[in-house]
Amino acid sequence: MEKMFDCIFAYAFLISITFQMLSSESKQPMSLATDQTSLLSLKQHITSDPSLLLSTNWTNSSSVCSWIGVTCSLRHQRVAALNLSNMALSGTIPPQLGHLSFLVSLDLTNNLFHGDLPHELSLLRRLKFISLRINNFAGEFPPMFGQLPKLEYLNLRNNSFIGSIPKSLSNLTNLQFLSLSSNSLSGEIPKELGRLQTLQTLFVEFNHLSGAIPSAIFNISSLVTIALTGNELSGSLPTDMCSNLPFLTRIYLSDNQLSGAIPTNLSQCSRLEILSFSYNSFSGQIPSEIGYLTSLEKLYLGANNLNGILPHEIGNLHSLVEFAAEHNEIGGSIDFSIFMNMSSLQNINMGYNKFTGNLSRDVGNITMLTNLHLSENHFIIGTTE
Known part of the structure; x- marks a missing residue:
């Protein structure tokens, strides 16, 4: 799921960065030689390069702009993008990387980098795109990310960061994509993240986050995806949780400790395609208003404390492919005719x-x-007769 978002965003970003390169600022506080020195320092901190890509290509005998993974701005010939993804590189990130003052995009996806991230990365004030996902970075979650004012995309998924989510991330007022999934983050979700009014995608799955989901999260009207599965979140959902989410298509809250009733206000998230509330402690009846979610394709309500009867309005979900409400206390008889006109339905549990x-x-x-x-x-x- 997240990989699809990564590909779409990265493709769009590569298009936008081309225009950014053409209009780079004319004043250069540092030179291309400084960029070369910074990258050679990174090369020295790489302890394993199994394909010998950097060891044979990143040399003084060629221009840094021709090195593998390096893209320079067309106008000023400064390093604007560094893409070393999927190279099986191992090593650490040196503070000198913070001297790439024209860097707009940094992609180290799917390598074996480890250790702490240097605070000097906060000097990369032009950065719009950072993907460090699927590495072994560790240590306290770096608050310096909140000092990158132009950042639009931040993906730290599948690392070993610990500590809490810093409130300083709320400074990233241009952020559209945030993924912190599959780390070891703890504490509460900062209510200050509600200031991210351009955020479209929020992935913070499979951590150790606790406490209630801040109501401010449900006031980010630009959100398309909310994914908080696999934490220790508790409390109830706001009764008006969908009042300000006109574009929401996917919400993943399974495998937490959420309780209370499923809000009837869900019907206002009219574009919902996936609703996943399984493995919590929700109680009460399945709200009949779910029948208004006519774009819904997957509905997961299993392993809760739901009771009452199955609402007849479920039959209005003509796009539904999967419906799961197992391990609850739902009773009464079922009129299976409500499923007969659901031409896409493949799985019922x-x-x-x-x-x-x-x-x-x-x-x-x-x-x-x-x-x-x-x-x-x-x-x-x-x-039946």
Whole structure:
């Protein structure tokens, strides 16, 4: 899921950076020689280069602008982009990297870099794009990222950062994409992140975050994706959580400790395609207002404390592909006819509930259905007249 967002954003960013290079500022506080020295320092801190890409290419015998992974601005011939992704490089990041004063894009994705990030990276004030995902960076989450005012994309997924999310990230008023997933972050989500009014994608999955989700997060009207799965978040969701989320298409809150009722206000997130609330402690009934989410493709409500009956309005979800509400306390009889017009529905999981009544063979007439799980209920198998 996140990889798709990475590719889309990176492609769009490469287009925009071309125009940025053409209009770079004319005053150069440092020279291309300074950029070369900075990159050679990085090369010295790389302890493993299995493909020998840098060891054979990054040499004094050629221009730094022709080195593998280096892109220079067209007008001023300064290093504007560094892309060393997917090279299996191992080593640390030297403070000298902070001298690449014209750097706009830094991509070290999918390597074996480790250690702490130097504070000198805060000097890269032109940076718009940073991807350090899938490495072994460690230490306290670096607050210096909050000192990069032009940053639009920050991806630190799959590292070993610890500590709390710094409030200083709220300074990144141009940020559109933020991923901190799969680290070891703890503490609460800062309510100050609500200031990120251009943010479209928020991934902070699989950490150790606790406390309530700040209501300010649900006031970022530009959000398209909220992903907080696999933390220790608690408390209830705001009853008006969808009042200011007109563009939200995906919300992932599974595997936390959230409780209370599922907000009926969800119907105002009219573009929702994926709603994942499984493995929490939500209680009460499935709100019938979910039936207004006509773009919904995947609905995951399993392993909660939901009760009552299955709302008939579920049958309005004609785009639904997967529906899971297993391991709850939902009861009463099911009118399986509500599923008959759901032409995309492939998976239904309502096992381990308290459903009763007749289980008609007509359920087999759901056109695209490939998986049906109704075990551990109280159905009577029979036929309808």
